[in-house]
Amino acid sequence: xxxxxxxxxxxxxxxxxxxxxxxxxxxxxxxxxxxxxxxxxxxxxxxxxxxxxxxxxxxxxxxxxxxxxxxxxxxxxxxxxxxxxxxxxxxxxxxxxxxxxxxxxxxxx
Amino acid sequence: xxxxxxxxxxxxxxxxxxxxxxxxxxxxxxxxxxxxxxxxxxxxxxxxxxxxxxxxxxxxxxxxxxxxxxxxxxxxxxxxxxxxxxxxxxxxxxxxxxxxxxxxxxxxxxxxxxxxxxxxxxxxxxxxxxxxxxxxxxxxxxxxxxxxxxxxxxxxxxxxxxxxxxxxxxxxxxxxxxxxxxxxxxxxxxxxxxxxxxxxxxxxxxxxxxxxxxxxxxxxxxxxxxxxxxxxxxxxxxxxxxxxxxxxxxxxxxxxxxxxxxxxxxxxxxxxxxxxxxxxxxxxxxxxxxxxxxxxxxxxxxxxxxxxxxxxxxxxxxxxxxxxxxxxxxxxxxxxxxxxxxxxxxxxxxxxxxxxxxxxxxxxxxxxxxxxxxxxxxxxxxxxxxxxxx
Numbered sequence: 001x002x003x004x005x006x007x008x009x010x011x012x013x014x015x016x017x018x019x020x021x022x023x024x025x026x027x028x029x030x031x032x033x034x035x036x037x038x039x040x041x042x043x044x045x046x047x048x049x050x051x052x053x054x055x056x057x058x059x060x061x062x063x064x065x066x067x068x069x070x071x072x073x074x075x076x077x078x079x080x081x082x083x084x085x086x087x088x089x090x091x092x093x094x095x096x097x098x099x100x101x102x103x104x105x106x107x108x109x
Numbered sequence: 110x111x112x113x114x115x116x117x118x119x120x121x122x123x124x125x126x127x128x129x130x131x132x133x134x135x136x137x138x139x140x141x142x143x144x145x146x147x148x149x150x151x152x153x154x155x156x157x158x159x160x161x162x163x164x165x166x167x168x169x170x171x172x173x174x175x176x177x178x179x180x181x182x183x184x185x186x187x188x189x190x191x192x193x194x195x196x197x198x199x200x201x202x203x204x205x206x207x208x209x210x211x212x213x214x215x216x217x218x219x220x221x222x223x224x225x226x227x228x229x230x231x232x233x234x235x236x237x238x239x240x241x242x243x244x245x246x247x248x249x250x251x252x253x254x255x256x257x258x259x260x261x262x263x264x265x266x267x268x269x270x271x272x273x274x275x276x277x278x279x280x281x282x283x284x285x286x287x288x289x290x291x292x293x294x295x296x297x298x299x300x301x302x303x304x305x306x307x308x309x310x311x312x313x314x315x316x317x318x319x320x321x322x323x324x325x326x327x328x329x330x331x332x333x334x335x336x337x338x339x340x341x342x343x344x345x346x347x348x349x350x351x352x353x354x355x356x357x358x359x360x361x362x363x364x365x366x367x368x369x370x371x372x373x374x375x376x377x378x379x380x381x382x383x384x385x386x387x388x389x390x391x392x393x394x395x396x397x398x399x400x401x402x403x404x405x406x407x408x409x410x411x412x413x414x415x416x417x418x419x420x421x422x423x424x425x426x427x428x429x430x431x432x433x434x435x436x437x438x439x440x441x442x443x444x445x446x447x448x449x450x451x452x453x454x455x456x457x458x459x460x461x462x463x464x465x466x467x468x469x470x471x472x473x474x475x476x477x478x479x480x481x482x483x484x485x486x487x488x489x490x491x492x493x494x495x496x497x498x499x
Contacts, residue, residue, distance in 0.1 A: 027148060030140035059141065059148050066143045073130060073142045073151075084122070089129050090138035 020044075020052040020102060021081035025066050027059050027074045032091040036075035039092035047104055055080075077101070177253075177274040180260060185210040185226065188269060197253065197276050199245035218242050226270055229257050239277070252281040304376075304397040307383070310357055312337040312350050315392055324372070342370050356380045356393045366400070374401040439475050460491040 024040055026033030037056065044052045059066045059074055069078055071087070079086040079101055086101045099105045115123070133139050142149045171178045177194035181187055186209050187194075195202055198213050211219045218241055225238050235258035243251055255274030262268050298305050304321035306314055313336045317329060325332060325340065338346040348367075355363060362381040369376060377398045385391040421443075425432055431448030435441055444467075456466040466488070473486045 027141035027150065030150065032138050032140045059143055063143055063146065063148055067146070071143060073133065073139050075138070075140060087126060087129070089133035090136055093138070 018051060019081070020048055020079065021055075022052055023055045023057060023069070023078045023080050025057045025059055025069070025071045025074045025076040025078070030074075033075045035091040035093065036077070039095075040077060040098070043092070043095055043098050047099060047102070079103075175275070177255075178271070179274065180269055180271040181210065182269040183230070183267065185222070194274075197245075197251065197274065198243065199247055199249075204246075213243050213245070214241065215244065225257055229259050229270060230267055233259055235259070235272075251276050251278045253277060302399070304395075304399070306395050306397075307392045308337060308353060308395060309392055310353065312346070312353055321397070340371075345370060352378075352380055353393050356382050357390050360384075360390055367397075374399055375404040376400060433471065433474055435475070435478070439478065441471055455488070458490075459488055461488075465491070 022040065022044070024036060026036060040054060044054065057065045059071070066074070066076075069085075069087075071078070073089060075091060076087055076089050077092060077098070082101075082103065088097060088101045092098050096105060139151055141151060171191040174191070175193055177197050178189075178191045179187060179194050180189040186207050187205055188207075190205060192202070195205060198205065200208070200213075210222055214222065221238075222241060225236060229236055235256060237254070237256050239254040241253050241255060243253055245251060253274045254277045256272040257270050258272060259267050260269040260271050298318045299320075301318075302320065304318065304324060306317040306321050308314055313334055314332050315334075317325070317332050322329060322332065337349055341349065352363060352365065360382050362379060364377060364379045367376045367378050368374070377400050379396045379398075381394045381396070382390045383392040383394055421434070425434075425443065425445040428445065429447055431451045432443075432445040433441060433448060434443040452463050452466050452470070455461075456463045459466065461469065469488060470486070473488075477483060477486070
């Protein structure tokens with residue numbers, strides 16, 4: 001499940017010059033965190049064409065940031081630039097879901 | 110301060126997030142949980158992998174061990190077991206699945222097993238049972254020794270029992286044979302009139318039969334471990350130690366007569382070596398036979414004999430009649446002077462030599478004794494010319 005994106009974009013229609021602010025909460029180099037990092041970069045490169053900024057937060061170093069963002073488990077991606085911010089959990093292997101969170105598709109239920 | 114009441118949208122968003130979290134957990138895409146200012150790492154895959162590895166390892170071990178490994182449910186039905194269990198019970202794997210323990214033991218043993226399981230269930234503590242008798246499929250009976258511990262589910266609820274068992278029939282039979290043998294030996298040791306005890310090389314008592322304990326007026330516990338020297342004089346101890354040492358050195362039995370300073374009794378002691386499993390002599394058995402009465406009887410007999418000899422001597426010496434003494438086998442062993450005088454006096458008159466007349470008289474006397482004829486003996490003159498001439 002995800003929060004509905006504020007921006008409505010048609011699939012593959014690009015980012016219309018907006019910069020996506022993304023915050024990825026991970027824990028060290030654990031397998032799902034590592035996968036989430038790789039998947040996110042790949043998706044962003046393919047679909048956001050450089051209009052993005054990724055901040056990776058390792059909760060082992062800064063769990064206060066996780067608490068502030070109400071992050072209960074990792075890996076978690078917060079689309080900060082969305083209003084209200086959208087959070088998805090997991091290793092981001094489901095590209096459709098990530099795109100939906102970014103408001104780039106119609107989204108899955 | 111009262112918190113602001115969440116809007117429907119906010120609640121919906123929270124619910125969506127919770128569902129998202131559950132879904133991520135189900136997909137095992139979670140590395141850590143942030144809770145109570147702590148980061149808890151969740152290495153689910155690693156843990157599962159480790160668990161699988163561990164299970165694989167245990168199952169390999171269970172397959173290779175000779176001992177039986179079993180798991181039963183709370184009713185005693187087999188739920189898991191290794192191949193050795195099949196071997197011990199004599200059933201195939203298929204036949205054993207789900208079988209209840211009552212099917213391979215009699216009612217008495219089933220009751221014993223029930224009591225054991227019940228104890229483990231009640232106390233939660235594992236136990237070791239060593240006297241279960243099982244009945245194999247072919248009807249033969251075997252003894253098994255087994256451990257029993259409780260299996261609990263994740264919530265801590267008992268779900269069954271598990272344990273490791275081994276066939277101890279041969280050991281049990283060996284123990285029984287040994288026990289019977291010991292019983293026989295003990296019965297033999299205790300039924301004899303002899304004193305029997307065991308000593309080590311340092312002449313310390315290792316065992317003593319009741320007969321000998323009575324002579325000591327002590328119990329076995331009071332004697333065991335104490336040395337011979339504590340109960341005997343220095344002279345007796347040195348003598349005994351010398352004999353014990355000889356048995357250890359030569360590995361041969363020896364016997365000797367011994368007079369006890371304590372009770373004045375006479376004993377024949379036989380010391381024999383006892384060898385251990387490696388052939389080394391470990392102890393010496395001492396069989397002490399009381400010969401005091403025999404000794405006393407012998408002394409009395411000797412005394413009587415001496416007295417009798419003296420009487421005979423006097424008779425032979427002082428009786429004026431001629432006397433001949435024979436053994437039971439009618440062998441002449443003695444004559445007196447009067448007899449010799451008679452022979453001397455009449456041999457010439459009857460024309461016999463002294464030897465001839467003696468011989469004739471002896472033969473006559475012997476015949477009379479044999480025929481119990483106590484009439485007079487008459488000797489006719491000899492026709493022996495040679496004797497006549499003399």
